[in-house]
Amino acid sequence: MPTEILMPALSPTMEEGTLAKWLVKEGDTVSSGDLLAEIETDKATMEFEAVDEGVIGKILVSEGTEGVKVNAPIAVLLEEGESADDIGATSGGDAKSAPQADGTAGQTPAPKGAQAAPAKDPVAHSDTKAPPAPKGADGKRVFASPLARRIAADKGIDLSGVKGSGPHGRIVRADVESAKPAAAAAAAQAPTSDAKAAPAAAPAAMGTGPSTETVLKMYADRDYTEVKLDGMRKTIAARLTEAKQTIPHFYLRRDIKLDALLAFRGKLNKQLESRGVKLSVNDFIIKACALALQSVPKANAVWAGDRVLELTPSDVAVAVAIEGGLFTPVLKDAEMKSLSALSKEMKDLATRARDRKLAPHEYQGGSFAISNLGMFGVDNFDAVINPPHGAILAVGSGVKKPVIGDDGEVTAAAIMSVTLSVDHRVIDGALGAELLKAIVDNLENPMVMLA
Numbered sequence: 382m383p384t385e386i387l388m389p390a391l392s393p394t395m396e397e398g399t400l401a402k403w404l405v406k407e408g409d410t411v412s413s414g415d416l417l418a419e420i421e422t423d424k425a426t427m428e429f430e431a432v433d434e435g436v437i438g439k440i441l442v443s444e445g446t447e448g449v450k451v452n453a454p455i456a457v458l459l460e461e462g463e464s465a466d467d468i469g470a471t472s473g474g475d476a477k478s479a480p481q482a483d484g485t486a487g488q489t490p491a492p493k494g495a496q497a498a499p500a501k502d503p504v505a506h507s508d509t510k511a512p513p514a515p516k517g518a519d520g521k522r523v524f525a526s527p528l529a530r531r532i533a534a535d536k537g538i539d540l541s542g543v544k545g546s547g548p549h550g551r552i553v554r555a556d557v558e559s560a561k562p563a564a565a566a567a568a569a570q571a572p573t574s575d576a577k578a579a580p581a582a583a584p585a586a587m588g589t590g591p592s593t594e595t596v597l598k599m600y601a602d603r604d605y606t607e608v609k610l611d612g613m614r615k616t617i618a619a620r621l622t623e624a625k626q627t628i629p630h631f632y633l634r635r636d637i638k639l640d641a642l643l644a645f646r647g648k649l650n651k652q653l654e655s656r657g658v659k660l661s662v663n664d665f666i667i668k669a670c671a672l673a674l675q676s677v678p679k680a681n682a683v684w685a686g687d688r689v690l691e692l693t694p695s696d697v698a699v700a701v702a703i704e705g706g707l708f709t710p711v712l713k714d715a716e717m718k719s720l721s722a723l724s725k726e727m728k729d730l731a732t733r734a735r736d737r738k739l740a741p742h743e744y745q746g747g748s749f750a751i752s753n754l755g756m757f758g759v760d761n762f763d764a765v766i767n768p769p770h771g772a773i774l775a776v777g778s779g780v781k782k783p784v785i786g787d788d789g790e791v792t793a794a795a796i797m798s799v800t801l802s803v804d805h806r807v808i809d810g811a812l813g814a815e816l817l818k819a820i821v822d823n824l825e826n827p828m829v830m831l832a
Contacts, residue, residue: 383438383468384526385454391420391427392741398422398612399447400455409437411458413528418455423612425737432554433526435460439468525552532557613706624765628684629805632763633817637824639779639795645827653721663699663753664724666776668830671695671715673819674749680816682807683748683769689807698747698767699727701734708734709767711747720830755779761798771807774820775800797824 388398399421405411411431418429438459442449449455457468523540525533529552533540536557543560545552591599610618642665650659674681674695682691695716698709710730712723733739748771752764755778764775779797786792799820803813823830 383463384433384435384458384460386417386431386456386458388442388449388451388453388455389420389429390451391422391429392745394616394745395422395451397448397450400442400444400449401426402444403440404428405437407437407440411435411437421612423616425739425741427740431458433458433528436463438463438465523552524550525557526554528554529557536560611705617706620768621765624768628766628768630763630766630802631805631810631813633801633803633810633813634761635799635801635817635821637797637799637821638784639797639824642824642827643779643795649720656721658721658724660720660724662755662779663751663776664720664727665824665827665830666751666753666774667697667699667712667715667723667727668718668720669820669823670749670751670774671697671712672823672830673816675716676819677812677816680771680808680812681748682771684771684804684807685769689771692748695749696747698744698750698770699730700750700752700764701731703735703737708739708744709747709750710734710739710744713746749773751776755797761800763800764802766802766804768804770804772801772803772813772816775802 388400391398400418401421402419404416404418411417412434413430413432415431416428417431420427420429435458437456439457440455441457442453442455459465459468524545525540525543530540532538532554533543538557538560540552540557543552543556544550546556639662642662646660646662646665653660672695674697678691678693681693681695682689694714696711696713697715698711701708701710710727712718712726712730715723718726730739730743734744750764750767750770750773752773753776754762755776757778759777760780761777762775764773766773777798777800779795781793782796783791784794784796799817801813801817801820803810808816
């Protein structure tokens, strides 16, 4: 029977997206690995690959459609011997559904601009046609994707004994790959109504202020321009509301003397000039935070609902402002990388963030974040923690201020104000103070970071 191609979940947090562009048209023959469409998520534009083979029988969602829910049918794929007449009147009729054309989990297509995809799966791209759909003991057809049927034939697995995990019990690739010939029949005897784990209780509705109707009435006699929220703004609004309402923030503030760092940076940049490398103060801040997380490992942690995860590597996220919002690309294993390597990677991530070309794994994760508004002339501010991170460092501008030296004399020094926002569920006050002190020590003694 025809197979519904469903709107894919291209990131763990994606709930809906925009079908930006179809790369195929009705009547086109597609194989596993062929690009079907471009999908806009709240963060990036991703290319969606086919995992099944067949003919595009009907496109259900037109280009440019916004707010398409994950797992909603977007097209119908016809198998060998099927025609458009087999498609039901609405949304593929009785067509069986297969997430990402085959229900294979975890196969997130690479975004435009990413590195080349891994070598194609020889099984998925075999020229051998899929065997016909088998029948069960009751004589009824066993619904399985062509790819699943082909793999089953190669492995000698009887599909009538495989329990399908796809929509409507359809057998997909993952089911066949995890099945063993000897165990397949036993699997078929397993009850089909196994109790599933109860989903976690939905969080209580969070207050969001006056309703849309109330606000519109309030400003009915005033001129205004209504700005439509795109996916990114909706996500930012939801996550920051959640963060401020559910995370018990506390704040630690310090002033950092930058004179030694600025002098050291000047010398390094002069030596690195021939290599085309120019280190920024932000590069030193990233390195200082990464090393501080290693010095205070208990603070290198994230909140995981009912437990705390203490990370081994220092994966530092850095906020990057883009038109309409921001990204927080993550520099993984930052404690292991040189300043020049961090600088190069940060420039690449920031450039691709502004072009919305980052893959989900490049902006998800990390245990700690940095938000630097000093370049905009902001002296100091408090940043909102990006869950599940345990802390975020808000960095202000470095300005000349009068300070009292060790000799008691008043002198001028470059001072940078920073504020550490901390999740009290993860990091207690004394531990947060220890982490901030380690960051300050690294920045005031920059040569130590190269030791």
